[in-house]
Amino acid sequence: MDSAQELIQTRGFSAMSFQDIAVMVGIKKPSIIHHFPSKTDLGRAVIARYHDLFKSALVHVQEDPEKTPWDALEFYFTPYLDFGDAGNKVCLCGALAGEFMELGETMQHEVQSFFIWHEQWLERILEAGHAAGHFKLNKHTSQFARTLLSALQGALLLKRVTRDPKQLEDVMQTIRELIAPS
Amino acid sequence: MDSAQELIQTRGFSAMSFQDIAVMVGIKKPSIIHHFPSKTDLGRAVIARYHDLFKSALVHVQEDPEKTPWDALEFYFTPYLDFGDAGNKVCLCGALAGEFMELGETMQHEVQSFFIWHEQWLERILEAGHAAGHFKLNKHTSQFARTLLSALQGALLLKRVTRDPKQLEDVMQTIRELIAPS
DNA sequence: GTCTATACAAAGATAGAC
DNA sequence: GTCTATCTTTGTATAGAC
Numbered sequence: 276m277d278s279a280q281e282l283i284q285t286r287g288f289s290a291m292s293f294q295d296i297a298v299m300v301g302i303k304k305p306s307i308i309h310h311f312p313s314k315t316d317l318g319r320a321v322i323a324r325y326h327d328l329f330k331s332a333l334v335h336v337q338e339d340p341e342k343t344p345w346d347a348l349e350f351y352f353t354p355y356l357d358f359g360d361a362g363n364k365v366c367l368c369g370a371l372a373g374e375f376m377e378l379g380e381t382m383q384h385e386v387q388s389f390f391i392w393h394e395q396w397l398e399r400i401l402e403a404g405h406a407a408g409h410f411k412l413n414k415h416t417s418q419f420a421r422t423l424l425s426a427l428q429g430a431l432l433l434k435r436v437t438r439d440p441k442q443l444e445d446v447m448q449t450i451r452e453l454i455a456p457s
Numbered sequence: 458m459d460s461a462q463e464l465i466q467t468r469g470f471s472a473m474s475f476q477d478i479a480v481m482v483g484i485k486k487p488s489i490i491h492h493f494p495s496k497t498d499l500g501r502a503v504i505a506r507y508h509d510l511f512k513s514a515l516v517h518v519q520e521d522p523e524k525t526p527w528d529a530l531e532f533y534f535t536p537y538l539d540f541g542d543a544g545n546k547v548c549l550c551g552a553l554a555g556e557f558m559e560l561g562e563t564m565q566h567e568v569q570s571f572f573i574w575h576e577q578w579l580e581r582i583l584e585a586g587h588a589a590g591h592f593k594l595n596k597h598t599s600q601f602a603r604t605l606l607s608a609l610q611g612a613l614l615l616k617r618v619t620r621d622p623k624q625l626e627d628v629m630q631t632i633r634e635l636i637a638p639s
Numbered sequence: 640g641t642c643t644a645t646a647c648a649a650a651g652a653t654a655g656a657c
Numbered sequence: 658g659t660c661t662a663t664c665t666t667t668g669t670a671t672a673g674a675c
Contacts, residue, residue, distance in 0.1 A: 287556030289471035292668065306641050308670065363558055372614040373555025374469030376545055387618050394619075413634065418627040421615070425628050426604055429611030432554040433603070436569050437576075445600040446607050452595065453635065474650065488659045490652065 280321045284364040288318060288382075289374055315379045318371075322385040325367045326392070329354075333396050344404030351397070352447050355427050359434050359443050369428045394421050401454075410454040423450055462503050466546040470500060470564075471556055497561045500553075504567040507549045508574070511536075515578050526586030533579070534629050537609050541616050541625050551610045576603050586636070593638040605632055 278299040282291040293314070297304045311317035336342050336350045358364040368389045371378060375386065398420035404410035412419060426446050434442035460481040464473040475496070479486045493499035518524050518532045540546040550571045553560060557568065580602035586592035594601060608628050616624035 286559040287469065287471055289469055290556060290559040293670090294668080302640085303642060304669090305643085305671085309640065312670080314669070365555065368618075369611075369614070370555045372618050373547065373552045374472060375614075375617050377468040377472040383618075387620070390615055390618050415627075415631070415634075418631050421612070421624060422608055422628045422631040425611030425615055425624075426608035427611070428614065429551075429607030429609070430603070432551070432557075432610065433572055433607055435557050436550075436554050436565075436572050438569070442603060442607075445597075446604045449597070449600050449604040452597075475652090476649075484658085485660060486651090487653085487661085491658065494652080496651070 276317075276321050276324060279317055280325065280367055281362075281364070283318075283321065283370055284358070284367050285362065287370055287374055289377055315382060318378070318382045319385055322367065322371070322382065322389065326385065326389045329389075330392065337396070337400065344400050344407065344409045347400045348404075351400070352427075355431050355443055355447075358431060359440070363435050365431045365435060366428060369432060372428075373432075390424070394424055397421075397423055404454070408456070411456040412454060419454075426450065458499075458503050458506060461499055462507065462549055463544075463546070465500075465503065465552055466540070466549050467544065469552055469556055471559055497564060500560070500564045501567055504549065504553070504564065504571065508567065508571045511571075512574065519578065519582065526582050526589065526591045529582045530586075533582070534609075537613055537625055537629075540613060541622070545617050547613045547617060548610060551614060554610075555614075572606070576606055579603075579605055583636075590638070592636040594636060601636075608632065 278296045279291065282295055282299075293304045293307045296307050300307070307317075311320060333347075333351065336347050342350070355366070358366060368386045371382070371386050372390075375383060378386070394417075398417050401410060401412060401416045401420055401423075405412045405416060426449075427443075430443050430446040434440070460478045461473065464477055464481075475486045475489045478489050482489070489499075493502065515529075515533065518529050524532070537548070540548060550568045553564070553568050554572075557565060560568070576599075580599050583592060583594060583598045583602055583605075587594045587598060608631075609625075612625050612628040616622070
């Protein structure tokens with residue numbers, strides 16, 4: 276599943292094959308298929324695991340009374356920075372979004388859940404920060420949350436294309452300045 | 458080329474095949490290959506045409522003395538809205554960005570040129586609007602330009618996943634409010 | 640769980656007739 | 658420019674031995 280995820284994040288789901296994974300893991304192709312009878316099964320399992328990993332980490336930081344909304348936001352930034360640093364990866368679901376119509380219904384639903392959950396988490400963090408006076412926001416927190424998510428996903432994709440390491444940091448700094456109280 | 462572009466925008470480059478195009482156009486597979494000897498040749502031609510189309514339209518609106526920077530920005534929004542409306546398409550180069558490492562060097566370079574050019578066009582529009590007092594911006598126009606581009610590309614991808622037609626409009630409205638002079 | 644062997648379909652690409 | 662026919666490789670997937 277690690278290998279599958281890495282392949283999707285770098286080359287995309289369509290381009291990933293059981294053979295690629297078999298070579299990376301060091302076993303033969305049918306041995307992979309024994310665990311995941313179809314490519315869709317594998318894809319669904321990888322997305323579900325990815326979603327759960329993010330979910331538990333983000334819920335954890337959200338519920339930690341020691342962490343401010345600023346801490347939560349910076350924590351949210353870290354995986355984007357890590358993907359950008361380590362080997363030209365993008366967000367798993369960002370890659371899958373580009374070939375969305377090619378995915379089966381089950382995988383489409385997994386990707387959809389991932390992004391809807393993210394949007395809601397970001398909205399709650401922004402609301403909390405606004406209420407506590409940490410962020411300066413207008414009333415449209417949900418619109419700003421989805422703008423923020425869109426900008427980060429887009430920046431990660433563009434970073435790999437333009438090869439400009441500042442791409443992500445520029446977007447994050449812009450976001451910080453937009454919500455920092457003057 | 459129209460069919461190829463549509464297939465890439467909906468299902469991705471890896472998933473697109475000569476056979477798919479042949480069926481859409483109504484001729485046989487080798488007839489397509491006669492015009493584009495390899496899949497990379499076809500991909501490169503499609504990107505180049507797409508890039509030129511955007512370039513001429515954007516340069517035209519930029520040089521039109523009747524158009525304000527606001528007009529230019531709204532004009533820039535229209536293709537994103539059109540893609541979102543017509544058949545679950547995303548930006549051609551946004552789709553290609555998700556499977557970037559799978560593309561050959563020539564195609565990678567075409568995609569890179571597209572986005573670098575876009576960033577520069579947006580930056581010039583923002584600069585012009587700022588100088589003329591139409592936009593309220595801090596000094597970091599280039600960072601804001603790439604945030605804007607990232608957000609729009611991301612929003613188009615997310616719109617197809619979340620199936621929320623407001624996704625794009627929310628992001629655009631957020632952008633308008635961020636740069637509108639108070 | 641892993642393997643060999645194999646089936647079957649689809650991919651990109653070429654040759655050569657019309 | 659388009660076609661039929663073909664080549665070669667690669668893909669997902671299955672059967673069955675170990």
